[in-house]
Amino acid sequence: MTDTSKLRAWTEIDYQAIAHNVAEVRKLVGNTKILGILKADAYGHGALECAAALADAGVDFFAVACLAEGQQLRAAGFHQPILLLGATPPAAFDELIEGDFIQTLVSLEYARKLSDYALAHGTKAKAHVKVDTGMNRVGIQYQDGARRYDQIKAAYGLPGLDVQGIFSHFPVSDDLGFDSREFTRHQIRLFKEVLDRLKNDGIDPGVRHIQNSYGILNYKDLGMDYCRPGLLYMGVTSDDQVPIASAPDFIPILSLKTKVSMVKTVPAGATVSYGRHYKCDQPRRIASLSIGYADGLPRLASNQNLMISIRGHKVPLVGNICMDQCMADVTGFDEIEEGDIATIIGVDGPNVMTVDAISRAAKTINNETLSALSKRLTRIAKDE
Numbered sequence: 001m002t003d004t005s006k007l008r009a010w011t012e013i014d015y016q017a018i019a020h021n022v023a024e025v026r027k028l029v030g031n032t033k034i035l036g037i038l039k040a041d042a043y044g045h046g047a048l049e050c051a052a053a054l055a056d057a058g059v060d061f062f063a064v065a066c067l068a069e070g071q072q073l074r075a076a077g078f079h080q081p082i083l084l085l086g087a088t089p090p091a092a093f094d095e096l097i098e099g100d101f102i103q104t105l106v107s108l109e110y111a112r113k114l115s116d117y118a119l120a121h122g123t124k125a126k127a128h129v130k131v132d133t134g135m136n137r138v139g140i141q142y143q144d145g146a147r148r149y150d151q152i153k154a155a156y157g158l159p160g161l162d163v164q165g166i167f168s169h170f171p172v173s174d175d176l177g178f179d180s181r182e183f184t185r186h187q188i189r190l191f192k193e194v195l196d197r198l199k200n201d202g203i204d205p206g207v208r209h210i211q212n213s214y215g216i217l218n219y220k221d222l223g224m225d226y227c228r229p230g231l232l233y234m235g236v237t238s239d240d241q242v243p244i245a246s247a248p249d250f251i252p253i254l255s256l257k258t259k260v261s262m263v264k265t266v267p268a269g270a271t272v273s274y275g276r277h278y279k280c281d282q283p284r285r286i287a288s289l290s291i292g293y294a295d296g297l298p299r300l301a302s303n304q305n306l307m308i309s310i311r312g313h314k315v316p317l318v319g320n321i322c323m324d325q326c327m328a329d330v331t332g333f334d335e336i337e338e339g340d341i342a343t344i345i346g347v348d349g350p351n352v353m354t355v356d357a358i359s360r361a362a363k364t365i366n367n368e369t370l371s372a373l374s375k376r377l378t379r380i381a382k383d384e
């Protein structure tokens, strides 16, 4: 067991469970390979450790948001292909090529700039074309009212580019409602239409990918070359209350824990924390915990009856979450004392505390809660 005696707040990550989660993804997507999403430090799980676990599980392709994240992987010795999902500023094209990254082409104009730069430096830049079938974030539009196939084709013809793949992205693959399913199915049709048109024009599109985690859960095997899960290999979805079309058996890999720094009895009528939102109706035993919103426990989750677990007892957080501390009402559990470990996310005796509960209390999704976990938390790998 890792010694946590000197720690105030930490995450415990079960990297070994990634192999299990990858296997669950594979059951859904058939022969489609996995492109592991590692952006935002793998949503707070540790990009390097996740990359190593994914590689061990046979994942041979990674994606990150930006150059700095890619460079972190390269510096750690990861030689796999790495796709940069966001636009790299033209002023950093030298580093893009230096790091042997694959750049997402966010527009034809951008593709031309990258091609010109590479040509001028006697090289070719690796790239994937992003096709915007309805997200309207980045990519060359190919949607009703804006089928810009000529631009997609032109990107493949740029002399300074080595276009190795093509992809699109779903905005509502998480929603099983009729309209959202129609929208997503239409996106798939549009993407396949682009692929057919490229084929008819004698252009090899390279590797094709479109599914994020919900695309995998709800649309399963689309016959693409790769799928792009982030959340799923971490063992969670965006929101456990949202119904999904499959029933995989994922293991959440992250636990979040802290310590009880003191326990006191607060008299009847007194209040707890900033804003005085929690008033003790009778004398209450209040435990102070060494974790706050600067650690990533969202302040919006304050005063929402969010439960945590200490010594196998579920107790509510009370009062406003502060920057570095928060309080739980432990009345009735006399054995809870200073130095106890409090489980915010994870398993504690019979209790399973989920990130979903925190996200719900904070009116957000797990993607945000996890990626906002701060660097101040010590990260430890769970022992066997």
Ligand SMILES: Cc1ncc(COP(=O)(O)O)c(C=O)c1O
Pocket (backbone or CB within 6 Å): 037, 085, 169, 211, 212, 213, 214, 228, 229, 230, 231, 232
């Ligand atoms: C383009 C792209 N693909 C895949 C993903 C992975 O999403 P998820 O974690 O839901 O699988 C993201 C993350 O937001 C993304 O932006």
